[in-house]
Amino acid sequence: MADFLAAIGLVLVVEGLVYGGFPGLARKLAAEVLATPENVLRMGGLVAIAAGVGIVWLVRG
Numbered sequence: 001m002a003d004f005l006a007a008i009g010l011v012l013v014v015e016g017l018v019y020g021g022f023p024g025l026a027r028k029l030a031a032e033v034l035a036t037p038e039n040v041l042r043m044g045g046l047v048a049i050a051a052g053v054g055i056v057w058l059v060r061g
Contacts, residue, residue, distance in 0.1 A: 003060075 019026045033041065 018029075
């Protein structure tokens with residue numbers, strides 16, 4: 001559970017860096033996401049999940 005909470009904390013740090021450090025970029029990225037077809041977003045999400053699982057497996061394995 002501690003690892004899970006640490007991972008959530010790191011996600012919040014990265015999100016905070018984008019929104020706090022580069023708010024204009026965050027708005028631009030949000031507009032791009034709205035214009036992207038659902039199937040492309042879904043495939044990107046699945047690739048991100050696979051990459052995340054792979055990284056955790058390599059680090060924790």
